[in-house]
Amino acid sequence: MRIADYQLAVEAAADIWSLWEVCQAYTQARGFRRYYYAHLPPIGAPDEGELRFRTEGFDKDVVRTFFESGCYQAGRLLQHAKANLHPFYWDEVPSDKRTLSDPEFYTLRRRAEEIRGICIPVFGPNGRNGLASLEMPESKERLNSEELHELQWAAQLGHLRYCALWVPELGPQPRLSPREKEILIWVARGKSNPAIAEILGISVHTVDAHLRRIYLKLGVFDRITAAVRAIGVGLINTGQSAGLPLENEPLSPPKVTNAGQ
Template sequence: MKTDCREFVDALRKVTDADALWRVMLTFFYSRGGIRISYRHVQGDPDRDMTPTIYHDGFPDGFIRRSVAEGYHRSNPISAVALVTTEPFYWSDVETKRKLSDAELAFLDIVRTEIPGNGVVIQMFGPNSRNGTINLGFPEDFPRLEPSELGELQLVGQAAHLAYCRLVPPEEQEAHRLTAREVEILEWIAQGKSNSVIADILGISVHTVDTHIRRIFKKLRVHDRTTAAVKGLGAGLVQNATSGWGP
């Protein structure tokens, strides 16, 4: 049963944190036929070498892990094109929007191979260059949405994005951003590596690894390695730990 837009707006008024907002978004977009959903928040210049904030649900675990390891956001044309346009479009149509680089075409090949079905990207814009995208993946053979339906999804996405900007001030956003080294260590944690093994792999001391892990726990608001891996890499909340997502 479809969630009514008015119900969604009413629910937005009641959320008090980003996790609750994400749950409300999942309920709405799944009710509209989606089976994979991601929300990406970008602060400032989207081209800068910085990991965005990403929430995701339903994307293949293997794809998410590779996103972290290989930094997919740097060669993802879908979000890049979305953030310089104003109308939602299907993933499969991105090649009609502009000429893509070899790296971007390679990214699309990975998406087609690892993520069945098509999807749409919805762009949102906020205060002080706090912009974002929502990707909504559909089952194979799911009929294309009418322009009016895409417009409705964009209105809902924009409302959700502004709610996120309200709930998460810029200074808090930056405070919880993982560094490149922390992202790297989180990936090894997710693969089950001990602190001493991570230290050997990265050529740093165990003490340094311990320090990074304490900072990761604080930023992700967790208290153990398993929860950090699940929260950072699993099919749920990814707080700046993911260098890309899918797609």
């Protein structure tokens, strides 16, 4: 399967199961026989803490012992992937004294032989990230740069499609007014209610009233949880501009100056 055909098939996948079949066809055509994908919901999302994964080629006992038991969340590959932006090979992950007792050590070895693999961190909307981990074909120790870039692109495409299919299953997003979003952005930036009132030119009582409505809409009971939930479901992000003109009040274009003036 060519990468162009794979991309079209991914975009056409109507559900998670058909998407997995497309990813299987692509990876197996390139000699990968054992691999897994993990979806990491962001903090504050409705599915926070629910590690979702799909595996191929692992024994059922391994899947039950390592993945379904929750041991996977402490695995060195997952922890390393969370802290890195770029693909890495299994043998590049620092080991420690726990290696021999780490369930991952058992999972990622076959009999007594060393095996090689590669992990590809993938990234989605609002911090909805993931990890694709593949055992290398027996004839390969490393991928060349073209193979690596294509595999990274394929993993990212699959992850984004997974997010697009899965997030709607979590239910509709709460609806916040522009003012409520504005207040939550300042809450997420650590501002107190009096400070927010001063920034926005409204009373503290008005800020309090907005927050009470926000709590009700988001199903939370305090300001910090409200901000975390809003970020987790994509209602706000801390990079948004708060207190600037609204959509119907466009900003003036920046002035252009000649270099050297």
